[in-house]
Each structure stands twice: as C-alpha cells, then as structure tokens.
Amino acid sequence: MPEAYIYDHVRTPRGRGKPDGSLHEVTALRLAETVLRAIQDRNDLDTRLVDDVVLGCVDPVGEAGGDIARAAALVADYGDHVPGIQINRFCASGLDAVNFAAAQVMAGQQDMAVAGGVESMSRVGIGASGGAWPADPHIAVKSYFMPQGISADLIATKYGFSRDDVDAYAVESQRRSKRSWDEGRFARSVVPVRDVNGLTILAGDEHMRPSTDMQSLASLKASFVQMGEMGGFDAVGIDAHPEIEAVNHVHHAGNSSGIVDGAAAVLIGNREIGEANGLKPRARIRSFANIGSDPALMLTGPVDVTEKLFRRAGMSVGDIDLFELNEAFASVVLRYRQAFDLDPDKLNVCGGAIAMGHPLGATGAMILGTVLDELERTGKGTALVTLCIGAGMGTATVIERM
Numbered sequence: 001m002p003e004a005y006i007y008d009h010v011r012t013p014r015g016r017g018k019p020d021g022s023l024h025e026v027t028a029l030r031l032a033e034t035v036l037r038a039i040q041d042r043n044d045l046d047t048r049l050v051d052d053v054v055l056g057c058v059d060p061v062g063e064a065g066g067d068i069a070r071a072a073a074l075v076a077d078y079g080d081h082v083p084g085i086q087i088n089r090f091c092a093s094g095l096d097a098v099n100f101a102a103a104q105v106m107a108g109q110q111d112m113a114v115a116g117g118v119e120s121m122s123r124v125g126i127g128a129s130g131g132a133w134p135a136d137p138h139i140a141v142k143s144y145f146m147p148q149g150i151s152a153d154l155i156a157t158k159y160g161f162s163r164d165d166v167d168a169y170a171v172e173s174q175r176r177s178k179r180s181w182d183e184g185r186f187a188r189s190v191v192p193v194r195d196v197n198g199l200t201i202l203a204g205d206e207h208m209r210p211s212t213d214m215q216s217l218a219s220l221k222a223s224f225v226q227m228g229e230m231g232g233f234d235a236v237g238i239d240a241h242p243e244i245e246a247v248n249h250v251h252h253a254g255n256s257s258g259i260v261d262g263a264a265a266v267l268i269g270n271r272e273i274g275e276a277n278g279l280k281p282r283a284r285i286r287s288f289a290n291i292g293s294d295p296a297l298m299l300t301g302p303v304d305v306t307e308k309l310f311r312r313a314g315m316s317v318g319d320i321d322l323f324e325l326n327e328a329f330a331s332v333v334l335r336y337r338q339a340f341d342l343d344p345d346k347l348n349v350c351g352g353a354i355a356m357g358h359p360l361g362a363t364g365a366m367i368l369g370t371v372l373d374e375l376e377r378t379g380k381g382t383a384l385v386t387l388c389i390g391a392g393m394g395t396a397t398v399i400e401r402m
Contacts, residue, residue, distance in 0.1 A: 004102035005281035006399065007267040007274055009116075009369035010038040010191050014205045014357040017121035017259035022202040026193055026261070028057065028064040028120040032072035035265035038191040039114055040076070043267060043279060047077070051110035053084040054101045056093025056117030056361035059128045060086050064120060072118075088361070089290070091326060092387040092395035093117050094264060095364025099288040099397055101268045112269035117362035120261045126360070133391055144240040144296035146233040148390065149224040149256065151298040152329035153249045154237045158297070159335050163250040166330035167217040170255035170354050172344075173327055177351025178210035185350055185377060189369050207258040207357040222249040223256070240296035255330040260357030264365035281402045283372050286382070287313040288397040299332045301394025302386040303339045309384070309396045317342070320398070321380035324371040326363055326387040327352035336386075350374055363387065368397065375401040 012034055015023030023031070032055060040047060055069035069084030089096045094117030101113035132139055139145070146154075156166060180186060181204060192203040228234035234247045267279075274281055289309040293301035302325055310316055317340050325336050325348060337347055350370055353363065364387055371383040386396035 001106055002108055002270045004105040004268055004285045005271060005274060006283040006285065006372065007269060007279045007281055008039060008043055009264065009266040009372065010035050010042065010189055011264035011366045011369055012193050012262045013190055013202045014207055014260040014262045014359055015202050016207050017261050019122060021122045021261060022206055023193060023261040024122040026201065027123065028068060028118050029071055029075060031120060031193065031261065031263035032068060032118040033076045034191060034193055035116060035263045036072055036076035036078065036114060039265045039267050046277065047079050047082060049112050049273060049277065050078060050082050050114055052101065052104065052113045053078065053082060054097040054113060054115040055084065055086055056088065056097045056364065057086050058088055058090055058093055058119060058360035059124045059126065060088065061129045062124055064124045068118065089393065089395065090390040091328065091360055092364050092389045093361040094366065095368060095385060095387060095395050095397055098266050098268065098365055098368060102285045102288070105268060105270050111273040114265050114267055116263065116265035116365040118263035119359040119361040121259050121359060122261050126259065143391065144236050146236050146296065147224065147227060148298060148328070149251055150228050150233045150237055151296065152251050152331050153224055153228065153247050154241065154244065155297055155299060155335055156250045156331040157244050157248045158241060159338060161250065161331050161334050165334060166250050166255045167214055169330040169334060170217060171212055171214060173348070173351050173354040174208065174210055174212040176349065177208055177355035180350040185373060189373055205356045207260050208355050212254065217254045220252040220254050223252045225249045237296060251329050251331065255354060257328050257353035258357035260359045262359035262362050262366065264362045264369060266365050266368065282376065283399045283401050286398040286400050291394050293392045293394055295392035298390065298392045299328060299388035300335060301388050301392060302332070302336050302396065305394030305396045306384065306386060309398065313398060315398065320382050320384045321346065322349060322371050322374060322383040323347045324367045324383060324385045326358065326367060327354040328358065328388050330354065332388050364395070368399070372399060
C-alpha cells in the first residue's frame with residue numbers, strides 16, 4: 001500500500017470572529033484561496049498534478065456554501081481539471097479532510113491532493129447551517145442534546161475539575177501561545193492575509209490575551225449557568241449521568257475556545273509524485289481513526305478515539321512524543337490528560353484554541369501543522385492530533401516526522 005506523505009502546510013492567522021475582527025471583510029472563499037495559493041507558490045507546484053482539493057467547513061451555507069473547495073480551487077487558478085469536495089464532521093472537519101485525502105493516496109487512487117479547511121465565523125455565524133440534532137425532538141431527546149458548554153461543565157463535574165483548575169489551564173494556554181509567537185515558532189507556516197492591493201490585512205493571531213491571569217479570569221461569570229438551570233439542560237445532563245447530583249458550572253469565555261476566522265491547507269502525496277517534482281516529505285501519516293462517543297458528555301471523544309487508534313496501530317502512549325488536542329474547553333484537555341496520565345509538557349506545547357481561537361472547519365488542519373512544526377523544531381519523532389466533536393465523536397491522526 002502506498003504511503004501518504006505531508007510535503008507542506010500553511011495557515012492564515014486567526015482573526016477575531018466578530019464584525020470588528022480584522023478578517024471580517026474577507027470571505028471564506030478568499031481565505032481558502034490564500035492558503036491554496038501559498039501551497040502552490042511555496043512549492044513551485046504544478047497544479048496539474050493535484051487530483052483533488054478537500055476542505056472542511058462546518059457551516060457551508062451562503063457565501064461559504066456550494067462546495068467551497070471547488071470554488072477555491074478555481075479562484076486560486078489550480079485549473080479547471082482540479083475537483084474539490086467540502087466535508088463536515090463539525091470541529092474535526094479540517095483533520096478529517098487530511099485523513100480523507102491521505103486515504104485516497106494510500107489506496108492508490110490519487111497521487112497528490114491539497115486538504116485543509118476554512119471558516120469565516122464573523123461572516124457566517126456558528127450554527128448558521130442548522131440541523132436536526134438540536135431542532136428535532138426525535139433525535140434531540142434520544143441523544144440528550146445540550147449545548148457544548150453544558151457538556152464541558154458536565155465533564156468538569158464528573159471528573160473533578162474545579163474553576164481554578166480550568167482557569168489555570170487557560171492561563172497556561174495564553175502563556176504558551178505568546179511564547180510560541182515571540183520565539184517565531186509559527187513564522188514558517190503562517191501566511192498573511194492581504195487585500196486586493198496586496199496590503200497586509202492580518203499577519204498574526206489577534207484573539208490572544210497574553211496578559212490573562214487567574215485574577216482576571218476570576219472576575220468572569222460562568223457562561224452556562226442560566227442556560228443549564230433555567231433552560232433545563234442541567235436536568236438533561238443529570239438524566240444522562242445520574243451519578244452527578246448537580247452540575248458545577250466552571251466555563252466562561254476565558255477558558256473556552258475563541259470564535260475566529262481562518263483557513264489552512266496541507267499538501268499530501270505519495271513518494272513517487274514527490275520525488276518526480278523535487279519535493280521533500282516532512283512527515284508521513286501513520287494511522288488515523290474516527291469514533292462515536294457519549295453524546296451527553298459529547299466532548300470526551302478524543303479519549304475514546306485515541307484508545308481505538310492505539311489498538312488498531314499497535315501503539316501506546318509511550319510511542320507518542322507530542323500530543324495536540326484542540327482546546328474546545330479547558331475541561332476537555334484536562335480530562336484527556338487525566339485519562340492517559342500525560343506529562344503536561346507533551347500536550348499542546350505551543351498553546352491552543354483558548355488563546356488563539358478555533359475556526360471550526362480549519363482547526364484540525366491547523367493543529368496538525370502546528371505539531372509538525374514542533375516535531376521539526378525539537379527533533380522529536382511522532383505526534384498524535386485529535387479533536388472533540390459535536391454530537392459525541394472523536395477523530396485522531398498519528399504522524400511521523402521524516
């Protein structure tokens with residue numbers, strides 16, 4: 001079976017996902033075009049060799065709808081022959097796009113593909129695409145539907161994480177993110193977003209709040225108290241997990257992922273296509289997996305899918321040098337660390353979405369690139385990338401530095 005190699009990756013900066021964010025004037029299409037052009041330019045890529053463009057997008061409606069991957073390939077001048085497909089597995093869409101492309105290469109059905117994701121959360125609001133899960137009682141009742149923030153608080157309650165615990169993790173995420181920018185760890189991979197005149201709109205992540213400390217976070221009220229108590233979702237969570245007597249609400253904007261705009265792209269191909277075009281592989285994709293998990297806890301999927309991936313790949317925690325887990329909420333990371341007794345210095349070492357933001361469909365490809373850069377910087381060998389997913393799922397991928 002052919003191997004699937006990562007030849008390059010890029011991402012845009014993350015812009016605040018609000019009308020006053022720097023990327024609000026930039027459509028999802030232009031964000032996707034930015035990273036596709038960067039992949040082409042950086043690698044002197046003959047796009048006639050690209051078999052597909054695969055992009056994750058969680059709210060593919062309006063200006064972000066209609067198979068944005070095909071539109072982005074066309075506007076980036078990849079050529080009429082290059083197809084595109086948009087996929088959606090909620091927050092893991094960008095990583096699943098990479099896995100989807102890698103699987104095609106491994107199956108021998110494609111030689112080269114560009115995968116990644118895009119989300120303009122300031123222009124196409126979160127949840128804009130709707131869905132049966134929250135709206136139709138036929139599935140909502142059966143699956144214990146509740147907003148993700150309630151599930152995050154449910155996890156904190158069930159596994160014993162206090163307000164101080166989740167706030168301390170958030171402070172560390174801000175510290176690590178600032179250190180990574182200050183040390184230039186993202187310099188190789190972040191490409192600026194420019195306007196039609198070539199002027200830079202944004203060159204760095206703007207959601208970060210590096211002055212965050214425990215005192216400033218302590219002043220924030222828990223975000224999901226009213227929703228849980230008055231909206232009845234605490235009762236839903238307790239019904240699903242009757243061992244819990246009351247939900248301890250600990251999450252707020254400061255220890256949850258930020259709403260941002262952004263895009264990412266990863267160049268994937270087999271060895272022969274790389275050698276023929278003078279491309280040096282940076283990593284190979286060793287294994288990947290998906291799983292369904294408890295829909296009420298919802299965000300514990302990374303634990304379950306990591307266990308599944310280890311079983312399938314014949315690996316264990318000791319075989320992984322670095323772990324990268326999307327920081328949807330602080331309790332998600334703390335539970336993952338607790339479940340595998342992980343050294344904190346191996347997990348999200350460059351910071352994460354609590355500080356830099358979570359552009360839904362793009363995040364999976366972004367954090368894959370982040371941990372690959374860190375493997376190269378430190379000379380380490382293997383990394384595992386994973387994300388929690390709405391409705392209770394998990395996706396994980398193991399890469400090995402070349």
